[in-house]
Amino acid sequence: MSVLPVPSPDLPEPPALPTPGTAFAGRTFDAILFDMDGTLIDSVPAVDRNWRRWAHEYGLPDADSFQIEHGTPARTFIARLLPADQVEEAYERIHDLELNDNEGVRILPGTVDAFASLPATRQAIVTSCTRPLAAARIGASGLVPPAVVVTADDVTHGKPDPDPFLLGAERLGVDPSRCLVVEDAPAGVAAGRAAGCAVLVVEGTHSLEQLAGAAVAPDAGASGLDQVRFAVGQDGSISVTDA
Structure with a gap:
């Protein structure tokens, strides 16, 4: 996504995004849908x-x-x-x-721990990459992906349309309204919102200030997945707090 312009000094700054611990206090989810580039890996x-x-x-x-x-x-x-x-x-x-050419592609801090803390049936990658490109970047980074990976090849309309996240939820067998999308770009935020999901953003291709000021605002923000903790309760529901 194109980098959004920094607001000029005479315009009000967008409100700071609440942390996940604040935004999702008392709330749980059935699944987490992760964007890939800028969220899980640095490409x-x-x-x-x-x-x-x-x-x-x-x-x-x-x-x-x-x-x-x-x-x-x-x-x-x-x-x-x-x-x-x-x-x-x-x-x-x-x-x-x-x-x-995927030289330099690497796993971002917090990704491995995030995947490890969630059941395999409660997590998915939802990316705008094609399936071959997603496989190439996953391989270059060394990331071990979850079983469900939704790519641009799987949908007719990609982000910012809701189709990718709706398909991710469908493949996991959960209601989109019970999913948390983790994104790093405005098109992904818009797609997650349109799918009826809650949205947490991390800094990757965009800063938190840019994401907060985008046309569709996320629910919460963190500097990276290493600042987020996912915990699974006895009933299988997922809580999201600050690390």
Whole structure:
């Protein structure tokens, strides 16, 4: 997703987001739906490197500082930049670049502990990557994924539409209203909200200030998953507190 502009000094600052411990006090969930890039793994250096190479190849202005819309499906983003008859070829090119260059992709702090604290049947990854690209980044990072991984290949409409998170909840067999989405980008927040889920954001591709000031606001924010604790009660419900 494109980085949102910093508010000018004469505009009011967005309200600070409550921590998960405050926002979700007394509330429980049946499942956690995690975004991947910027939430579970850091792929930003590889993503930026590949898209800037792509921007150069397609003659886009300011290619050296080219910014993508993190979290938005690549084909959707490309369709905003190029004529319709170039979209598929350009999409195949960036997909090839990203499949073959994942140097520096790593697991973010807190990811392993978050997965370990949740039952396998109560967690899913919901990403805007294609299935091959998700597999490539998961492999490059060393992340052991949950059984349910929803990708851009699994839905007709990607984020910010609700379809990816609705499918994640369906595959886990839970009601979306009983799910917590963990995201790092405005399109993902909008998708989670539209699906009827609660949304926790972490800093990744966007700062908490940018996420708080986005058109669709999340419920809570944390600097990263290492600042969040998931605990499963005797009845199987999941509570979310500050670490």
